[in-house]
């Protein structure tokens with residue numbers, strides 16, 4: 680047990696299938712306490728399914744997932760108390776104000792009644808929504824909705840924040856805003872962050888370490904620089920000139936995922952994702 684405690688998340692041979700479809704296929708992963716860990720991978724790689732297992736939303740056998748040493752199967756409530764989760768799907772209610780949305784989560788997560796109003800105010804301030812707190816969420820821009828969802832996840836003061844594609848569908852300024860708030864909150868609290876993203880630029884800029892998933896498993900793991908340099912070294916060993924430019928993260932991604940980027944099934948999923956986002960922010 681003590682060996683695992685420094686790890687915010689430890690997945691050991693994590694496997695999950697939907698009927699005949701294997702979504703996660705023996706995932707081994709350790710997310711270290713305090714880091715921002717990015718989970719990358721083409722559409723259908725199994726990222727969301729893996730995350731849903733970590734959050735206990737999908738049931739897994741004992742021993743496959745531990746969160747700060749607590750087993751996701753045997754100790755579900757302890758795991759849930761430790762984490763905040765921002766799913767891809769809209770979790771804010773357009774008919775409530777920002778403050779009411781966050782207060783709802785405070786109640787659900789058992790924030791003590793006496794502390795609730797203060798904690799809700801703090802969470803809204805932490806994501807830059809103090810001034811807009813009493814407006815209906817239906818009047819918010821896409822970036823504000825995402826930050827509101829961040830506040831909902833933060834109100835229970837989680838040690839681990841899990842975000843599934845937090846910037847999808849947002850313009851560049853709103854994206855930067857979301858990341859800056861995540862960075863500031865993490866600096867203030869030491870919280871661990873696990874994030875999925877399709878943006879190589881964001882992964883490079885904001886994540887301490889990355890895991891590239893393909894067909895349900897981690898295929899490459901390291902800091903963005905380690906991943907780029909590793910591919911560069913393999914290319915030189917295979918005959919590339921030493922003067923060739925260093926590979927980009929996108930090159931690393933293509934090297935790992937190969938045809939996964941071009942699968943026609945990915946296009947449909949992409950479109951579905953984008954539509955989902957358009958609906959959320961519309």
Ligand SMILES: Nc1ncnc2c1ncn2[C@@H]1O[C@H](COP(=O)(O)OP(=O)(O)OP(=O)(O)O)[C@@H](O)[C@H]1O
Nearest residue numbers: 697700702720721722723724725726727728729948
């Ligand atoms: N509820 C479900 N029922 C059946 N199959 C599912 C379900 N959810 C996911 N899958 C399948 O499991 C596999 C992994 O999907 P998952 O959503 O975990 O991938 P992902 O890496 O998160 O993809 P994306 O980047 O598009 O979000 C895919 O083949 C997908 O079609």
